[in-house]
Amino acid sequence: MEAKKRLLTYAGLKALEDELENLKVVKRKEVAQKIKEAREQGDLSENAEYDAAKDEQRDIEARIEELEGILKNAEVVVEDEVDYNKINVGCTVKVFDKTFDEEMEFKIVGSTEANSLEGKISNESPVGQALIGCKVGDTVEVETQAGIMEYEVLNISRSL
8 A cells, every 4th residue: 555645834844854854863862861860779670760761763753754744755746846826835824704704824734734723724624625626705614613714815825
């Protein structure tokens, strides 16, 4: 089975590469030192520091493996090649939420980068899927957990 391609913006790719580098270069050394210090305390069977350091090491190695898998299957959206006449991954979109009578702004990103607190929504989310391909002036209805939402596309721009 072929692994699923992960859409990433260049900024998202860079952030994941930086995290991977930090884990491999800095965090691995830090946890190795913790394990060494815990071993020097003697009996490992009741050594909480040793157990905690081994747990941390396992978590770091799991995250490294996860990041390597994501990066191996990454497809970077070249934002200079995105058509800003319609919504696509890499766009920032300003919409008018007709349900709550307010303007909202989203950056459409791949699922790996999605973070609603930062206004980054996945192209695979219900709102993201509904907006992909829309143009300024289009209105879409989206079924969300909060009910059916209606958005009018006000502006499509290049993400910063």
